[in-house]
Amino acid sequence: MGVEGIGASVARKEDKRFLTGKGRYTDDMSVPGMKYAFFVRSPYAHAKIKSIDMSAAKDMPGVIGILEGKQLQADAIGNIICGWMIHSRDGSPMKMGAWRPLAHETVRYVGDAVAIVVADSLGEARDAAEAVVVEYDVLPAVTEAVKALEAGQPQLHPEAPNNLIFDWQLGDGDAADKAIAEAAHVTEMTIRNNRLAPNPMEPRATLGIYDSAEDHYTCYTTSQNPHVARLVMSAFYNVAPENKLRVIAPDVGGGFGSKIYIYPEEIVCLWASKKTGVPVKWTCDRTEAFLTDAHGRDHVSTVKMAFDKDNRITGLKVDTIANLGAYMSLFSSAVPTYLYATLLSGQYAIPAIHANVRTVYTNTVPVDAYRGAGRPEATYLLERTIETAARELGVSPAELRRKNFIRTFPYQTPVIMTYDAGDYEASLEAAMAASDWNGFAARKAEAARRGMKRGIGMSCYIEACGIAPSAAVGSLGAGVGLWESAEVRVNAVGTIEVMTGSHSHGQGHETTFAQLIADRFGIPIDNVNIVHGDTDKVQMGMGTYGSRSGAVGMSAVVKALDKVEAKAKKIAAHLMEADESDIVIENGELKVAGTDKVLPWFQVALAAYTAHNLPPGMEPGLKEGAFYDPSNFTFPAGCYICEVEIDPETGTTEIVQFVAADDFGNIINPMIVEGQVHGGIAQGIGQALLENVHYDPQNGQLITASYMDYAMPRADDLPSFKLSHQNTPCPSNPLGIKGCGEAGAIGSPPALINAITDAIGNNNLTMPATPQKVWSAINAVN
Amino acid sequence: MAKVKMTVNGRQVGAECEDRTLLVHFLRENLALTGTHVGCDTTQCGACVVHMDGRSVKSCTILAAQAAGSTILTIEGLASGGEMHPVQAAFKANHGLQCGFCTPGMVMTAVDMIRRHGANLDEATVRAELDGNICRCTGYHNIVKSILAAAAEMGGVQQAAE
Numbered sequence: 034m035g036v037e038g039i040g041a042s043v044a045r046k047e048d049k050r051f052l053t054g055k056g057r058y059t060d061d062m063s064v065p066g067m068k069y070a071f072f073v074r075s076p077y078a079h080a081k082i083k084s085i086d087m088s089a090a091k092d093m094p095g096v097i098g099i100l101e102g103k104q105l106q107a108d109a110i111g112n113i114i115c116g117w118m119i120h121s122r123d124g125s126p127m128k129m130g131a132w133r134p135l136a137h138e139t140v141r142y143v144g145d146a147v148a149i150v151v152a153d154s155l156g157e158a159r160d161a162a163e164a165v166v167v168e169y170d171v172l173p174a175v176t177e178a179v180k181a182l183e184a185g186q187p188q189l190h191p192e193a194p195n196n197l198i199f200d201w202q203l204g205d206g207d208a209a210d211k212a213i214a215e216a217a218h219v220t221e222m223t224i225r226n227n228r229l230a231p232n233p234m235e236p237r238a239t240l241g242i243y244d245s246a247e248d249h250y251t252c253y254t255t256s257q258n259p260h261v262a263r264l265v266m267s268a269f270y271n272v273a274p275e276n277k278l279r280v281i282a283p284d285v286g287g288g289f290g291s292k293i294y295i296y297p298e299e300i301v302c303l304w305a306s307k308k309t310g311v312p313v314k315w316t317c318d319r320t321e322a323f324l325t326d327a328h329g330r331d332h333v334s335t336v337k338m339a340f341d342k343d344n345r346i347t348g349l350k351v352d353t354i355a356n357l358g359a360y361m362s363l364f365s366s367a368v369p370t371y372l373y374a375t376l377l378s379g380q381y382a383i384p385a386i387h388a389n390v391r392t393v394y395t396n397t398v399p400v401d402a403y404r405g406a407g408r409p410e411a412t413y414l415l416e417r418t419i420e421t422a423a424r425e426l427g428v429s430p431a432e433l434r435r436k437n438f439i440r441t442f443p444y445q446t447p448v449i450m451t452y453d454a455g456d457y458e459a460s461l462e463a464a465m466a467a468s469d470w471n472g473f474a475a476r477k478a479e480a481a482r483r484g485m486k487r488g489i490g491m492s493c494y495i496e497a498c499g500i501a502p503s504a505a506v507g508s509l510g511a512g513v514g515l516w517e518s519a520e521v522r523v524n525a526v527g528t529i530e531v532m533t534g535s536h537s538h539g540q541g542h543e544t545t546f547a548q549l550i551a552d553r554f555g556i557p558i559d560n561v562n563i564v565h566g567d568t569d570k571v572q573m574g575m576g577t578y579g580s581r582s583g584a585v586g587m588s589a590v591v592k593a594l595d596k597v598e599a600k601a602k603k604i605a606a607h608l609m610e611a612d613e614s615d616i617v618i619e620n621g622e623l624k625v626a627g628t629d630k631v632l633p634w635f636q637v638a639l640a641a642y643t644a645h646n647l648p649p650g651m652e653p654g655l656k657e658g659a660f661y662d663p664s665n666f667t668f669p670a671g672c673y674i675c676e677v678e679i680d681p682e683t684g685t686t687e688i689v690q691f692v693a694a695d696d697f698g699n700i701i702n703p704m705i706v707e708g709q710v711h712g713g714i715a716q717g718i719g720q721a722l723l724e725n726v727h728y729d730p731q732n733g734q735l736i737t738a739s740y741m742d743y744a745m746p747r748a749d750d751l752p753s754f755k756l757s758h759q760n761t762p763c764p765s766n767p768l769g770i771k772g773c774g775e776a777g778a779i780g781s782p783p784a785l786i787n788a789i790t791d792a793i794g795n796n797n798l799t800m801p802a803t804p805q806k807v808w809s810a811i812n813a814v815n
Numbered sequence: 816m817a818k819v820k821m822t823v824n825g826r827q828v829g830a831e832c833e834d835r836t837l838l839v840h841f842l843r844e845n846l847a848l849t850g851t852h853v854g855c856d857t858t859q860c861g862a863c864v865v866h867m868d869g870r871s872v873k874s875c876t877i878l879a880a881q882a883a884g885s886t887i888l889t890i891e892g893l894a895s896g897g898e899m900h901p902v903q904a905a906f907k908a909n910h911g912l913q914c915g916f917c918t919p920g921m922v923m924t925a926v927d928m929i930r931r932h933g934a935n936l937d938e939a940t941v942r943a944e945l946d947g948n949i950c951r952c953t954g955y956h957n958i959v960k961s962i963l964a965a966a967a968e969m970g971g972v973q974q975a976a977e
Contacts, residue, residue, distance in 0.1 A: 044907050044908060044910070045907065045910070048906070048912060051919075052890075052899060052903040052907060052915075052918060052922060053850070053891065053893070053894050053899065053903065054848070054850015054851070054890035054891040054919050055850065056850070056915045056918075058916065060849075060853075061849035063847070156833060156835060232951055233914070233916075233951055234860065234914065234949065234950065234951050234952075235852070235854070236853075236854065284914075286852075286916030286917075287914040287916060287951050287952055316853075318853075318855075318856045319854065319855040319856045319857070319860075320856055538914055539914030539915070541913070704910045705910065707910075708910050708913060708952075708953060711953055711954035711955075711957065712951070712952045712954045713954075714954055715953075715954030715955065716951070716954075739855070739856065739857045740857050740859035740860060741857050745949050747945065747949065748941070748948075748950075748955040748958070749945070751942075751954060751955055753938070753956050753959065753960075754954065754956055777954075
């Protein structure tokens with residue numbers, strides 16, 4: 034490892050622009066003639082549109098154009114799609130209701146877009162939008178998935194009777210039933226996974242620019258995957274053919290999943306730019322973000338976990354109802370199925386598993402992947418259940434987990450996944466040592482003397498990352514492949530540009546990807562530029578989500594580097610009259626091993642481009658591309674321990690320590706990996722203690738639509754975290770990387786709730802564990 | 816419309832703007848200083864923090880007209896001569912930022928916090944003082960570390976000068 038190579042905590046190359054106000058986010062973009070958009074949105078959760086009257090609004094100051102859904106449909110702009118086909122257990126395909134970018138017949142959630150106003154200033158656009166008169170015939174609304182399935186409830190889409198999208202299963206139901214019937218002990222629970230709003234700090238924004246001379250569109254947008262946005266807008270939404278559409282995702286201020294999807298606003302602003310003849314910029318305000326960004330989680334499950342007389346888990350049966358909101362978002366069908374039920378084995382050898390998942394339409398904003406996406410739901414369900422089982426069985430939660438750990442690899446679970454490598458005991462032991470688990474009883478006693486209730490809880494998580502082997506996901510219904518691409522372009526002076534299909538929106542790729550080159554060739558990272566986020570500059574790529582940029586994106590870079598290295602060595606061998614196999618690259622030089630013959634890197638690059646003296650038949654240039662398609666998922670795993678102290682007078686929870694022990698395989702930049710874990714844990718603590726999206730169940734109004742009402746984790750809600758890493762390198766990719774982006778959000782919620790329920794002696798507690806709920810739970814058992 | 820004049824990052828500036836224009840929009844739209852960000856509508860997130868006459872303020876909650884005649888420092892004006900301010904340098908050294916969106920507000924808040932507390936800052940104070948700045952990426956761990964490191968360094972410099 035060099036000072037900038039693999040394994041070094043290199044400070045980030047991209048930081049200076051963010052720290053000096055020179056970041057370039059979508060809302061910072063400005064082009065000549067640019068105008069501002071504001072969307073007219075439904076104030077009702079469910080209604081028929083009777084009429085839209087724009088006459089007063091059209092004459093308002095500054096108004097350039099007002100456009101509605103009928104015009105969009107007349108121009109053949111397509112409906113928004115879900116890209117992952119799921120079949121119900123009866124073989125029927127999922128029931129996809131129409132999602133129009135601008136509704137013109139029915140609105141199905143508060144915030145559903147109805148019209149776009151384009152004006153000289155944002156203020157004028159907003160004023161005119163208020164003057165657009167939409168007459169609605171208000172219909173009854175339903176916001177909760179369990180209720181939406183019941184008879185007599187409002188029906189959202191004619192395609193989906195009883196609001197049921199699909200009724201899907203995975204695993205062997207008979208085997209799970211048999212295990213439960215024959216069990217020495219069965220732990221049964223009902224588990225709610227609360228609905229969350231992702232809340233990247235940069236609100237979504239888009240700038241649509243139509244060039245009539247070239248019949249060409251440019252879309253600046255807050256996207257985690259600009260190429261996927263271009264593909265979908267071209268192939269399904271009929272905005273423009275791919276060669277006529279450039280999508281640029283410049284600096285993007287966080288995503289957490291919510292910026293994967295192609296929303297109505299990107300489509301409508303591009304279309305509106307052509308209709309009005311001006312570039313159109315739209316920037317979401319925060320309340321609009323709460324109303325319209327895809328939400329996460331929102332599951333209700335029942336679970337039965339069966340044990341034999343030796344406390345070994347013999348079976349697991351799960352029944353889940355998942356709320357997908359008013360329409361099916363891009364990957365919404367995959368989240369509560371293949372990203373959820375496939376992880377229900379956790380870290381444990383469970384011979385029989387069965388999951389039944391029903392997904393449901395409600396009058397709420399669509400629900401899709403949010404940091405962890407299905408895996409937090411699986412982990413919370415399992416880790417709450419096994420913790421509860423340990424209490425019921427009267428055994429240590431650590432020992433019960435230890436007894437059931439998978440210990441030999443590869444391990445085939447009953448729910449599709451083949452775990453390739455892991456050492457769950459190592460993380461458990463590291464976390465227990467770091468938290469001084471054995472000293473807890475004394476700390477609890479000391480807290481009790483102060484009148485405080487102290488509790489400790491753990492969680493052993495596993496997730497599937499490195500998303501994903503294309504053929505495998507294709508066989509499960511995915512509409513796309515999930516490979517990644519890279520091109521390594523060595524300039525004639527030896528500096529390097531790397532074009533990657535991964536997209537960085539906080540992950541630090543401009544540094545970590547450059548470290549791969551520094552490691553390989555000994556070139557300073559300042560001589561390496563990472564280019565991403567622009568479909569004109571970068572070859573087709575699949576973007577960043579599912580902790581895939583290291584395991585998949587970097588692997589593509591490695592493959593391209595292999596080709597560059599091979600060609601550079603051939604050139605160097607030719608120039609130094611040596612055998613290619615004797616060439617080594619070190620510290621920016623190509624050397625003939627065992628001799629003093631040496632060529633600096635830049636001379637080899639220059640030779641490739643002057644082409645005066647290349648090996649016979651070799652093409653000039655030094656530029657190579659690669660596509661990498663993973664052969665398996667990767668399986669990060671770890672153990673989190675949380676210790677809390679609760680004031681029984683107020684129900685307030687203080688996290689007194691939080692320990693994370695993670696196995697991410699090999700690590701490129703430990704500082705950045707730790708940052709990812711910190712952020713993930715904070716979001717997990719947010720889910721467990723603070724955050725909850727609440728719709729009024731009577732009328733479907735979003736109650737938590739601002740930071741005054743939705744409790745974001747703040748600095749004084751959180752402790753500092755104690756981290757450690759274990760390492761079983763991933764065998765399926767060249768760098769041995771597993772991925773680290775989502776672990777914190779996956780592993781932390783059950784650790785926290787296990788700790789709180791341990792402290793208060795009442796297991797009946799739902800997330801978020803607000804002081805009011807905790808206080809009530811304490812008093813319910815007193 | 817009114818002409819609003821103020822001093823921003825050491826320069827006298829003036830521009831015509833609507834009466835309802837907020838300071839943050841004046842900075843971003845009229846002066847093209849896009850380093851100051853808007854992350855919410857309710858004065859909660861602090862992405863828009865700038866200094867007005869030496870004190871940190873949320874520029875989303877002040878009309879441009881209210882700032883007329885004042886001296887404003889934004890994130891763009893903090894570094895001097897290409898050299899980052901010690902707080903900026905500390906954020907880089909301690910990985911106190913990820914996506915960078917909340918960062919300008921965090922840094923401007925931190926500079927003001929250190930001005931008021933000096934080297935006496937401790938973790939609990941930093942966390943309490945950050946109540947008005949939301950970050951979704953870092954879990955605050957490295958932001959707190961960055962601010963404490965900057966405070967120690969800046970306090971040290973002050974002591975050395977005395």
